Amino acid sequence: MKLITCEKLRVGYDNKTVLKNVNLTIEAGDFIGIFGANGSGKSTLIKTLVKLLPPLSGKIKYDPSVKHSAIGYLPQEIKANPDFPATAYEVVISGCVNRLGLRAIYNKEERNLAIRYMTILGIDDLRNKSFKELSGGERQKVLLARALVSCEKILFLDEPFNALDERTREQLYRTLSEINKLYGVSIVMISHDNETTIKYVNRIIEIDGTIKFDGTPKEYLKKEGAVNVSNMA
Numbered sequence: 001m002k003l004i005t006c007e008k009l010r011v012g013y014d015n016k017t018v019l020k021n022v023n024l025t026i027e028a029g030d031f032i033g034i035f036g037a038n039g040s041g042k043s044t045l046i047k048t049l050v051k052l053l054p055p056l057s058g059k060i061k062y063d064p065s066v067k068h069s070a071i072g073y074l075p076q077e078i079k080a081n082p083d084f085p086a087t088a089y090e091v092v093i094s095g096c097v098n099r100l101g102l103r104a105i106y107n108k109e110e111r112n113l114a115i116r117y118m119t120i121l122g123i124d125d126l127r128n129k130s131f132k133e134l135s136g137g138e139r140q141k142v143l144l145a146r147a148l149v150s151c152e153k154i155l156f157l158d159e160p161f162n163a164l165d166e167r168t169r170e171q172l173y174r175t176l177s178e179i180n181k182l183y184g185v186s187i188v189m190i191s192h193d194n195e196t197t198i199k200y201v202n203r204i205i206e207i208d209g210t211i212k213f214d215g216t217p218k219e220y221l222k223k224e225g226a227v228n229v230s231n232m233a
Contacts, residue, residue, distance in 0.1 A: 001027065001028040001063065002025045002026070002027055002028075002063060003025075003026050003027065003028055003062070003063050003065070003066050003153055003154055003186060004025065004026040004049060004060065004061070004062055004063070004066065004154070005024075005025045005026075005059075005060070005061040006022050006023060006024050006025070006049075006058065006059070006060055006061075007023055007058055007059040007060075007061070008021060008022070008023060008057070008058040008059070009021075009022035009023070009048070009055055009057075009058035009059065009060060010022070010055065010056040010057040010058050011041065011044050011045055011048040011053065011055055011056060012041075012044060012056050013044065013053060015056065017056060018039070018040075018041040018044050018209070019040075019041030019044060019045055019207060019209060019210065020209065020210055021210050021211075022045065022058065022210065022211055023211070024205065024211060024214060026049075026154065026186060026188060027186070028153070028184065028186055029180070029184060029186060029202075030186045030187070030188070030202065030203055031176070031177065031180045031186070031187045031189075031200065031201045031202050031203065032186075032187065032188045032189065032201060032202075032203045032204070032205055033189055033191055033194075033197040033198070033201040033203070033204050033205070033217075034046075034188065034189065034190045034191070034204075034205050034206075034207065035191070035192075035194055035197075035204060035205070035206045035207075036206060036207040036208055037208060040207050040208045040209065041207055041208075041209065042158075042190045042207060043076060043158050043190065045207070046073070046156045046158055046188065046190065048060070049156065049188075050071055050073045050156055052073075065153060066153050066154065067152075068098055070151060070152040070153035070154065071150075071151055071153065071154050071155075071156070072095070072147040072148060072149075072150040072151025072154070072155040072156065073147060073150075073155075073156045073157075073158075074143060074144060074147040074155075074156070074157045074158065074160050075158050076158040076159045076162075076190075085130070085132075086130070086131050087127065087128050087129060087130060087131065088118070088123065088126040088127060088128075088129050088130075088131055088134065088138075088142045089114060089115075089118065089127040089128065090131075091131050091142050091143070091146055092114045092117065092118055092142060092145045092146045092149060093106055093110065093111065093114040093146075093149065094146060095114070095145075095146035095147060095148070095149040095150035096110040096113065096114070096149055096150065098150065110149070113149050114145070114149050115127075117145040117148045117149055118142075118145050120175060120178075120179065121141045121144060121145050121172075121175060122141070122171075123138060123141045123142060123145065126138060126142070136163055137163075137164050137165070137168055140160070140161070140163065140164060141172070144157075144160060144172070148179065148185070151185065153185070153186060154185070154186045154187075154188065155185055155186070155187045155188070156188050156189075157187065157188070157189040157190065158189075158190045159190050159191060159192065160172075160189065161173075161191075161193070162192075169193065169196060170196060173196055173197070173199070173200045174200070176189075176200070177200045189201070198217045198220065198221065199217075201217060202216065202217070203215070203216060203217075204216070204217055204220045206220070
């Protein structure tokens with residue numbers, strides 16, 4: 001099922017074009033890695049798809065199932081005050097705020113969802129710990145859990161693991177892959193860690209002012225002249 005469809009999309013800011021002639025679809029079950037040099041338009045594209053920036057021209061079509069609460073987003077720069085007086089659990093469940101409607105409190109399903117993703121990410125033991133007391137890696141996992149509970153269909157991630165060590169990055173890639181497969185959450189992730197990303201995603205988009213490549217990891221490696229394509233799914 002096509003969740004998002006872009007047709008002749010042109011994106012940018014202050015009327016300055018950074019990416020043009022974008023024709024792509026995001027399908028249910030996709031785990032997409034977006035590659036490209038700094039300034040190629042990766043972050044601008046994602047901000048446009050999550051409706052933080054208006055498109056300069058072209059069309060973006062959303063499936064009726066893709067409501068505001070169906071999209072999660074973890075930006076490259078996190079605007080989270082480490083001194084905010086909240087527990088890790090309170091930060092995570094705040095991702096459900098768009099589902100509240102006229103309700104004043106979270107329901108059982110939303111509370112269980114927060115606990116589920118904290119457990120999956122291995123931070124359930126931090127549930128009652130103050131956010132400001134967490135390490136940088138723990139905070140990033142908490143914010144990732146918050147992004148996951150905020151989405152029902154699609155999760156957009158903008159270089160989410162840059163500040164983490166290699167072992168933690170690999171662990172989180174595996175976790176995202178499992179979430180993608182088990183819960184059907186489509187994931188679109190910008191990354192400069194091409195080598196690790198290729199091992200877990202099922203689709204790669206490379207951009208540089210426009211889309212230069214859109215295909216499978218195996219096809220991408222062949223294009224790049226890599227020899228080790230036999231281990232790709």
